[in-house]
Amino acid sequence: MPLILSIDVPSPKRGMKGKDEKADVPCSRPGTLYVVSTPIGNLKDITIRALEVLRGVDLIAAESTTHSKGLCQHYGIRTGLTSYNQHNRRVKGPELMRKLKDGLDIAFITNAGTPCVSDPGSSLIHEALKEGIRVSPVPGPSAVTAALSVSGLPGERFLFAGFLSIRPNKRKRELEDLARVPWTTIFFEAPHRARAMLQDLKAAFGDRMMVMVREQTKMYEEILRGTISSIIERLAREEIRGEFTLVVEGKGKEDTRFSIDDEMRKTIEGLLEKETSIRDIAKKIARERKWPYRTLYKACLAVKREMTVS
Numbered sequence: 001m002p003l004i005l006s007i008d009v010p011s012p013k014r015g016m017k018g019k020d021e022k023a024d025v026p027c028s029r030p031g032t033l034y035v036v037s038t039p040i041g042n043l044k045d046i047t048i049r050a051l052e053v054l055r056g057v058d059l060i061a062a063e064s065t066t067h068s069k070g071l072c073q074h075y076g077i078r079t080g081l082t083s084y085n086q087h088n089r090r091v092k093g094p095e096l097m098r099k100l101k102d103g104l105d106i107a108f109i110t111n112a113g114t115p116c117v118s119d120p121g122s123s124l125i126h127e128a129l130k131e132g133i134r135v136s137p138v139p140g141p142s143a144v145t146a147a148l149s150v151s152g153l154p155g156e157r158f159l160f161a162g163f164l165s166i167r168p169n170k171r172k173r174e175l176e177d178l179a180r181v182p183w184t185t186i187f188f189e190a191p192h193r194a195r196a197m198l199q200d201l202k203a204a205f206g207d208r209m210m211v212m213v214r215e216q217t218k219m220y221e222e223i224l225r226g227t228i229s230s231i232i233e234r235l236a237r238e239e240i241r242g243e244f245t246l247v248v249e250g251k252g253k254e255d256t257r258f259s260i261d262d263e264m265r266k267t268i269e270g271l272l273e274k275e276t277s278i279r280d281i282a283k284k285i286a287r288e289r290k291w292p293y294r295t296l297y298k299a300c301l302a303v304k305r306e307m308t309v310s
Contacts, residue, residue, distance in 0.1 A: 012056035012105040031058070031105040033128045035121070037114040037140030041217035043074055047140045051075055058104040061096055063120060067111045084108065086120045093127055100133045107138075114142045118162040118188055143216055144186055147245040150223060151184070151211040154250070158184040168196065175204035180251055187246040194240050195232070201248065202228040209249045214242040264289075268303045278304065 012032065034053050039045040054060060054077050061084040062068035068081060084092045100106060110119040128135050148155050159181050165171045178185055189197045201210075205228065212224045212231050220242075224231055228248070264285065271281045282297040 012053060012058070012107075029103060030131075030133050031100045031103050032134045032136055033100060033125070034105065034107040034136050034138055035115050035125065036107045036109045036138040037142065038068075038071060038109050038112060039217070040112045040141045040143050040146065041215065041221075043071065045141045045217060046071075046075070047138070050138050050140055051077070053138050054079060054107050054109075056105070057107045059099065059106045061092070061106055061108045061124070063110040068109060079107075084121075084124060089120065089123055093124055096124065097127055097131055097133070100128065101131065112141075112143070114140065117142060117144060117160070141217075143188070143213075143245050146216055147211065147213040147247050148184065148186060150213070151247040152225070153184045153209070153211065153247055155184065158186060159250075160186045163188045163190075164197070166193065168200070171197070172200050172204065175200055179204045179206075182252070183250040185248050185250060187244075187248070189244045189246060191240045191242060191244070194244050195235060197246075198228060198232045198235070201246070202232065205248060205251075211247040213245045213247070216245065264299070265303060268300055269307060272300070272304055272307060 012034070034057060036050050036053055037047075038050065054072070054075075057079055060068065060072070060077075060079050060081050062081050063083070063085045065081040065083050071077070072079070072081065082092070082096075084096065096106060108115055108121055108124060110121065113119065115121040116125060125135055144160050148158060159178070161174075161178060164174045164187065187197070187201075207227045207229050209226070210228055210231060213222070215221045224234060226234075267285065268281060271284070272278075278297060278300040281300050282293055285291065286293040286296050
């Protein structure tokens with residue numbers, strides 16, 4: 001039977017104070033910055049420890065106080081809220097550091113999921129560590145691992161790419177670089193860019209298998225599985241709402257699909273119909289597009305096999 005070790009992490013000081021202890025007594029040590037994960041949709045997904053910490057700290061620093069008030073009201077959390085986000089971090093960061101140095105315990109939360117994972121907060125953590133302040137994680141919900149867990153794609157190793165550039169040309173270049181990654185790759189995307197992102201994804205990766213998850217853990221949660229082209233076809237028929245998590249299979253050892261877009265396929269088919277040799281076709285396209293000859297040679301073989309079967 002394996003030995004299981006249980007280590008109790010200290011709770012916030014306010015939660016351990018006795019009845020006669022005054023909250024305004026100066027503390028001899030700095031406070032702790034707790035990085036607390038919160039639900040990504042369903043409020044019931046919060047952990048018992050997260051509730052304990054949020055109730056016990058002296059202050060909650062939230063990405064949006066308006067958004068987080070709903071969570072606090074739902075669970076009867078009366079701890080004070082202050083905002084900390086990318087717009088006010090230069091002002092609020094030093095203020096929070098002073099409070100931590102004065103011995104106050106602070107919980108940092110974002111609107112949903114685990115802070116600092118495609119969310120603001122990294123600079124706050126960096127400053128706290130630089131000042132020698134203890135930073136403690138309170139793990140919980142994450143859209144990344146939740147989507148990966150139901151994808152059916154390999155999860156032993158994966159790459160989280162988050163939101164790519166909103167500029168089309170830069171996004172295409174980023175996808176071309178990521179197309180070579182052999183691991184499952186996970187993206188976030190906003191609804192108004194979803195269709196363009198999927199088209200660019202297909203052009204760079206080829207028609208790989210993927211899973212698209214939206215409204216995770218909510219009433220209208222939807223999980224679509226299939227090739228990239230089948231997901232594109234599905235979205236063309238309906239209104240797009242909610243942020244997307246895209247889980248895409250990695251490049252296999254013999255995977256050449258990332259380089260065979262529709263234009264290239266037609267070029268290869270046309271040259272094969274003219275009875276041009278596969279070697280000459282691969283050389284020609286490699287020279288024109290500056291892509292690896294060996295990859296193009298395998299692509300030509302694949303296209304020829306498909307033409308023979310059809």
